[in-house]
Amino acid sequence: MAQTRERLVEAARDLFLLKGYHATGIAQILKTSGANSGSLYHFFPTKEDLLLAVLTWYRDNIDEGLLQFVYARIDDPIERVFGVLDGYRQLLLILEFEYGCPIGNLALELSNSHPAARTLIRENFENWLAAIEANVVAAQDRLPLDTDPRALALFTLTVMEGAVMLAKTYRNLDPFDSAVAQLRSHYDRLLAEGTEWSSPRPLPEPTEHQDESIQHS
Amino acid sequence: MAQTRERLVEAARDLFLLKGYHATGIAQILKTSGANSGSLYHFFPTKEDLLLAVLTWYRDNIDEGLLQFVYARIDDPIERVFGVLDGYRQLLLILEFEYGCPIGNLALELSNSHPAARTLIRENFENWLAAIEANVVAAQDRLPLDTDPRALALFTLTVMEGAVMLAKTYRNLDPFDSAVAQLRSHYDRLLAEGTEWSSPRPLPEPTEHQDESIQHS
DNA sequence: GTCTATATATTGATAGAC
DNA sequence: GTCTATCAATATATAGAC
Structure with missing residues (x-):
């Protein structure tokens, strides 16, 4: 057949x-x-x-398999972002943590050794990022002017993947919920600032460390 | 021998x-x-x-293998947190992205099928979390009074694991640096609020979505 | 505690009739 | 395009002398 x-x-x-x-x-x-x-x-x-x-x-089914299911019941773009995260939460619950993000699992197992797979994994991430970024753009009139939609989408994906990993390890939703709550508060602080330019980065207490190779925002 | x-x-x-x-x-x-x-x-x-x-x-060598290397050159607790993250960044670079967090890799590959391994993976995460949480506690006099050190440490681990996954997939530090910069801005906003009670969560624009199972902070 | 040789199951993959 | 039978390689693990 x-x-x-x-x-x-x-x-x-x-x-x-x-x-x-x-x-x-x-x-x-x-x-x-x-x-x-x-x-x-x-x-x-x-x-x-x-x-x-x-x-x-997976790459060609992100819409029907994930987004439409969430978008059908949620209109607000920011809530759509968290609705997508909630979709992963539901899957963790339903499959009793014998699950994770399917792409994330394969990413860590195969990115080193299977270049063709890695390319497709990246395309999967890119589709996911584009969807989240579109929501951020749709809410840009409520966010600080210097908000970088791509960077915020990437941060969201990063938190989701890490949160799913921890939930799977702990077989428990607590770490997932805690991380998503922190992400929510990050979004909230952006929303609270409104459309003004984001306040400049405050000076931390002077410290004595010399080299700091992390790129600051 | x-x-x-x-x-x-x-x-x-x-x-x-x-x-x-x-x-x-x-x-x-x-x-x-x-x-x-x-x-x-x-x-x-x-x-x-x-x-x-x-x-x-790994569980018994987090101190000598990771923390002491960072703590030797950085004193400020918040900078120590980001110094630890920078340690993973250096490893990604040195091993040309043929790497990830060793624990994270095994967590996704084995958490379902190998319960004994999962227990040890959790212990590894717990040690990491305890170290980061101790730094947050050490900086608590600069953070909002209602800061939850454990939750902030967990958020940091979550971001680190997700960021390493993306960097490995993209074979590129951009997603890692971007995510860490966002995390840094999250910390900065907490530091900027100082020791006052954190401002109450602002009301977002009213939206029409009905059920929202994400736990808010 | 270390060595070599080997057992046994399972792996990904193939052959060739239909 | 589907079927059964099977290959060669590799997997984990063992036996038994030293």
Whole structure:
């Protein structure tokens, strides 16, 4: 049947999500999908080709799989951002923390060794960032004039990925909720400043450390 | 020799860091460490036992391996926090992004399937959090009275883990620097408020979304 | 505690009939 | 495009002499 390819991608997607790439065997993918070895290798010459198909699927399904589900019930752009984060929260709950961000998992497992996968992982992140950035831009009339939408979107993704990692490790939503609450307060402080130029960075207490290679905002 | 066990742990530690747990074979560990199969299984009945030894090593070496290196040249507690983050930045650079946080990598790869490892990963995070929290406490006289040191430390860890993931994926320090700069501005806003009680959360523009399950601060 | 040789299962991948 | 049978390589782990 023509949907064999699709079943294979779905099975691989779910197994990679739950167990990771290396820990998932071809045999399991065949069993889960109900396909045979010959069919799999007809569509995907190597296991890595199947991985790329999975990452392509995620990349092309961020809208229906994630955004539309949130946007359907929330209109305010800032609340949409936190609605997306809440989507990950729900998935952590539903799958009892045997989950994480599927892209994040594969990013840490494969970014070093699989360049083609890394490119697709980056494209996934780029799509996610573009969606969040669009929300920040839509709310820009309530944010300080010097707000950098891309940087704020990137910060949001950063916090989400870190928060999912900690929740998965603790098998508990507390670290996730705590981190998102801190992120919320970060947004709140920006909103509280309104459309004025952001106040200049205050001078910290004089300290005696010499070299400081962190770039400040 | 009595240091065979140590050489095995070091080799496994480095290989797990670069390639992950599943992608690292026993044969490679033997080759890298110069030990023989019999020696390895004398000390570690299973591969997972070796993994636990590696995680224990990290847990017991956070001081000498990370903190003291930073604290030796920085005294200010807030700058020590960002100095620790800068340590990860340097490692990303030195190892040309073929790196990440070793604990974070293993957290996403193994938290689901290896409960004993997950416990040690959590202990690693706890040690890291305690160190950062101690710095926040040390700077508490410059922070708002209602600052929660544990929550701020957790936020810092969250941002660090997410930032390392993105830098590794992009093979570029930009996302790391951007996220850390945002975190720095978060700290700066807290410092700017001084020791007063934090201003109450401002009311955002009224919006029409109904259910909002994110916990606000 | 260390050595070499090897067992056993599973891995990703292939062959060739249909 | 699908099927079964199977390959060669690698995986983790073991045996037993020293």
